[in-house]
Amino acid sequence: MAALTDLTIAEAGRELVKRSFSARELAQAHLDAMAAARGLNAFITETPELALQRADAADARFAAGEPLGPLDGIPIAVKDLFCTEGVLTTAGSHILDGFVPPYESTVSAKLRQAGAVMVGKANLDEFAMGSANITSHYGPVKNPWGPRDGRDLVPGGSSGGSAAAVAARLALGATGTDTGGSIRQPASFCGIVGLKPTYGRCSRYGIIAFASSLDQAGPMTRTVEDAAIMLGAMAGHDARDSTSAPVAVPDYAAALDGSLNTSLNGLRVGIPAEYRIDGMAAEIGALWDKGVAWLEAAGAEVKAVSLPHTRHALATYYIIAPAEASSNLARYDGVRYGLRVDGATLDEMYMKTRGEGFGTEVRRRVLIGTYVLSAGYYDAYYLKAQKVRALIAADFREAFQAVDVILTPTAPSDAFAIGERMDDPVTMYLNDVFTVPTSLAGLPGISVPAGLSARGLPLGLQLIGRPFDELTVLKAARAIENAAGFPLGGPSRAGATATGAPDPASARAGQG
Numbered sequence: 001m002a003a004l005t006d007l008t009i010a011e012a013g014r015e016l017v018k019r020s021f022s023a024r025e026l027a028q029a030h031l032d033a034m035a036a037a038r039g040l041n042a043f044i045t046e047t048p049e050l051a052l053q054r055a056d057a058a059d060a061r062f063a064a065g066e067p068l069g070p071l072d073g074i075p076i077a078v079k080d081l082f083c084t085e086g087v088l089t090t091a092g093s094h095i096l097d098g099f100v101p102p103y104e105s106t107v108s109a110k111l112r113q114a115g116a117v118m119v120g121k122a123n124l125d126e127f128a129m130g131s132a133n134i135t136s137h138y139g140p141v142k143n144p145w146g147p148r149d150g151r152d153l154v155p156g157g158s159s160g161g162s163a164a165a166v167a168a169r170l171a172l173g174a175t176g177t178d179t180g181g182s183i184r185q186p187a188s189f190c191g192i193v194g195l196k197p198t199y200g201r202c203s204r205y206g207i208i209a210f211a212s213s214l215d216q217a218g219p220m221t222r223t224v225e226d227a228a229i230m231l232g233a234m235a236g237h238d239a240r241d242s243t244s245a246p247v248a249v250p251d252y253a254a255a256l257d258g259s260l261n262t263s264l265n266g267l268r269v270g271i272p273a274e275y276r277i278d279g280m281a282a283e284i285g286a287l288w289d290k291g292v293a294w295l296e297a298a299g300a301e302v303k304a305v306s307l308p309h310t311r312h313a314l315a316t317y318y319i320i321a322p323a324e325a326s327s328n329l330a331r332y333d334g335v336r337y338g339l340r341v342d343g344a345t346l347d348e349m350y351m352k353t354r355g356e357g358f359g360t361e362v363r364r365r366v367l368i369g370t371y372v373l374s375a376g377y378y379d380a381y382y383l384k385a386q387k388v389r390a391l392i393a394a395d396f397r398e399a400f401q402a403v404d405v406i407l408t409p410t411a412p413s414d415a416f417a418i419g420e421r422m423d424d425p426v427t428m429y430l431n432d433v434f435t436v437p438t439s440l441a442g443l444p445g446i447s448v449p450a451g452l453s454a455r456g457l458p459l460g461l462q463l464i465g466r467p468f469d470e471l472t473v474l475k476a477a478r479a480i481e482n483a484a485g486f487p488l489g490g491p492s493r494a495g496a497t498a499t500g501a502p503d504p505a506s507a508r509a510g511q512g
Contacts, residue, residue, distance in 0.1 A: 004029035005169040008488070009226040010253075012172060013070040016062060023062070023073030027055035027117050030075040034119060034170045040142045042164040043120040044080045045088045051075065054117045061115070070229050070253065072115030077165040077174035080121040081128055082108045082217075083206040087118075091208045092126040092136035092158075095357025096338040105206025106238045107175060107217045114233040119171055123161030126359045127329065128177055128210045131185060131431035133160025134418060135361040143190060143415050144168035145457050145491040151417040153457070156186030156431075162220045163190040167491060173221045173230050177207060179214045180317050181411075181435025184447035187220060188410035188460030191449040191486065193477070194220045195227045196435075198468045199442035200245035202231075203238035211324035212243070214317075214439050222488055224448065224478045228252035231470065247468050255471055256478055263299035264479050267472070270305035270403035275434060277412070284409050284459065287451045291407055291461045294483035295476065305399040305406065309391045313437040314430070316392065319372050319385035320440075325362075326369030332357065393441040400466050405476050408434050410460035414453040434462060444470045448477045449486040458486075 004026050007015070016023060031048050058073035067073075083089050083101035090096045104112070112118070125135040132154035133141040141160040144167050146153035155164040159176030163186035166174050176183040178196035187194025195218045202217040209215060219230030232252050238244040271292060276285065292302055334340035334353030341356050343349035358366070372381040399406065412433055438445040444467070447460040461480055465473035 005033050007172065008223050009074050009172045009221060009229050010070065010223070012074060013072070013229075016058075016073045017067060019062065023055040023058035023117065024052060026073060027051045027075050027119065030119050030171055033168070037144070037168050037170055040144060040164050040168060041139050042123055042141055042161045042168065042170060043077070044090055044092065044123050044138050044161070046120040047087060047118055050087070051117050051119045054112075058115050058117065068113070068115035069233070071111065071233050074116050074173065075119045075171050076111065076116045077120055077122040077162055077171040078108050078118050079124055079159055079162050079175050079177060081124060081177050081208045082175060083208065084108055084118070084121065087121065089121065089208070090137070091128070092124045092138060093357065093359070093362070094137040094339060095332045095353070099338050101206075103206060106203035106240065107207070107234050110236065111175070111230075111233055116233070122159070122165055122174055125158035125160070126362050127208065127325070128158035128179055128182055128215075129325070129361050129365055130157040131181070131428055132418075133157040133186070135359055137359060140418050142418070145191065145415065148417070148455055148457070153415040154189065154418050156189035156411070156415065158182040159194075159220060160186045163187055163192055163194070166190070166192045166220050166222060173219060173226055175217060175234070176220045177215055177217050178439065179210050179321060180439045181432040183218045183220060184435050184445055184460070184462060185411050185431060187447040188449070188458065189415040191458030191491070192220060192222055193224055193227045193446065193448055193481075194218065195231060195446045195470070196438065196444060197231060197235060197470055198245070198444045200243050201235050201247070201444070201468065201470070203236070203241040203244045205238055205240040205244075209328040211321040212328060213324060214321060224446075224474055224481050225253065225256055227446070228256050228474050245468070250471050252471060252474055256474060264295060264476065265299035267295075267300040267405070267476060268403040269295050269300045269302045269476070270399050270406040271302060272305050272307045272310065272399070272406060272408065274307050274310040275408045277433065280412055283453055284412060287459050287461065288407070288409050291450060291480055294480055295407065297483065298479045300476070303403055305403055307392075307395040307399060307437065309388060309395050310437050312388050313392055313440055314433055316385045316388045317432070317436045317440060318368070319381050320389065322365040322369035323373050323382050324369070326366045326373060329358075329362070329366055389440050392437055396441045396443060396464075404466070404472055406464040408462045408464065410434060410447040410462040414455060414457035414459055438464050443467060444473050446473050446477045448480045448484070450480060450484040451486070
């Protein structure tokens with residue numbers, strides 16, 4: 001049998017049922033891997049005692065012949081944007097220092113109810129604002145596929161800690177959140193599968209908000225099958241979230257069963273010309289063409305489609321998302337929870353707390369958002385952006401009259417070096433050029449590892465589907481996964497551990 005940390009969720013679940021090993025042994029193997037790879041800085045808080053306690057509970061269920069399902073006893077990482085009862089939750093920000101929620105997010109609660117074992121809280125860009133996981137108060141996460149040319153690489157963001165944890169074999173799966181690409185883009189950079197479900201498919205209750213009309217939780221795994229298993233546990237209507245959709249959740253994993261030999265006959269795949277942007281790397285275009293050929297070989301019919309308002313998506317996103325962030329982050333004032341910096345007056349306390357508690361990127365986006373919502377600019381910017389958003393969604397609706405899924409690249413490049421684009425926020429924002437339109441339209445999208453760049457780094461392909469049709473997206477993704485044959489072995493263990501980095505996680509190990 002493969003090493004315990006090399007198993008997929010599906011494989012580990014089957015072996016746990018057979019009692020080939022215990023859930024405690026599986027959890028301990030991943031905790032040991034986490035300790036060896038702390039240089040990646042993938043976790044803000046490690047929860048070894050909690051993990052072993054939950055693993056023991058899973059073993060008791062297996063011994064009684066009463067497993068909860070395919071996630072029972074499976075070690076996962078939880079992005080530190082999900083509130084976890086009794087466990088430090090920071091959103092990667094100094095302003096939430098010491099915040100221990102008295103309640104659990106719906107998504108993490110559903111995973112816990114399915115028997116999943118949380119091994120720690122994964123690092124992220126501060127308040128999920130970033131495309132490289134370099135804005136965290138707790139330091140940048142390193143991509144386990146690096147370094148290259150003597151420089152450590154970004155894992156993508158904002159769910160970079162989750163992506164790095166899965167790619168480096170520190171967890172079998174992880175939760176992420178996607179506002180403009182923050183699941184799919186790091187999945188591409190780290191060579192894993194990242195699924196953003198339809199907006200409303202997974203509850204936002206207990207997820208620290210960035211942009212409320214865009215934020216959506218989703219799974220990050222090493223295979224499409226594993227993503228289907230996790231999504232089945234995470235999804236579902238929640239009365240505590242007014243944006244949660246009362247839509248039935250299919251058995252995604254069961255529907256994928258046996259699809260290794262299932263053709264895509266009858267599936268119509270759209271290829272949008274507008275995604276062939278100026279300056280796109282030749283290897284990205286070549287991989288896209290390969291993806292088209294793979295789907296055609298599986299029996300799919302490929303058609304050209306047009307998404308004419310795509311060119312406005314990035315500008316639209318960077319008006320709407322900061323506007324919503326400026327409203328959501330107004331609650332962090334030093335009065336109720338987290339950091340407080342005293343001042344001579346209440347206003348001075350607010351200013352000092354927010355000035356010290358928020359990082360540069362968060363301050364930038366709050367200022368942009370406050371500006372576009374201010375008197376005289378609300379009509380000129382925010383309302384116009386919402387109108388363009390409606391046009392972008394209409395483009396997708398029209399395209400889906402002719403096709404069932406849309407295939408695009410996930411990101412315009414492979415992973416770049418930490419610090420390489422820090423002084424140019426506009427260039428950094430362009431990392432999300434292929435993922436933002438899907439988010440604005442509220443559609444499901446998945447990134448599947450499909451090849452390696454000339455530097456030997458992962459590249460992903462993205463599939464976009466109709467609202468609440470994650471099943472078709474998963475089936476098409478499985479076909480690409482099978483054809484691409486991307487190595488599940490991933491980066492070498494040496495690359496995951498020999499970073500020579502300081503160990504910022506060690507001081508926080510064991511909390512919760």
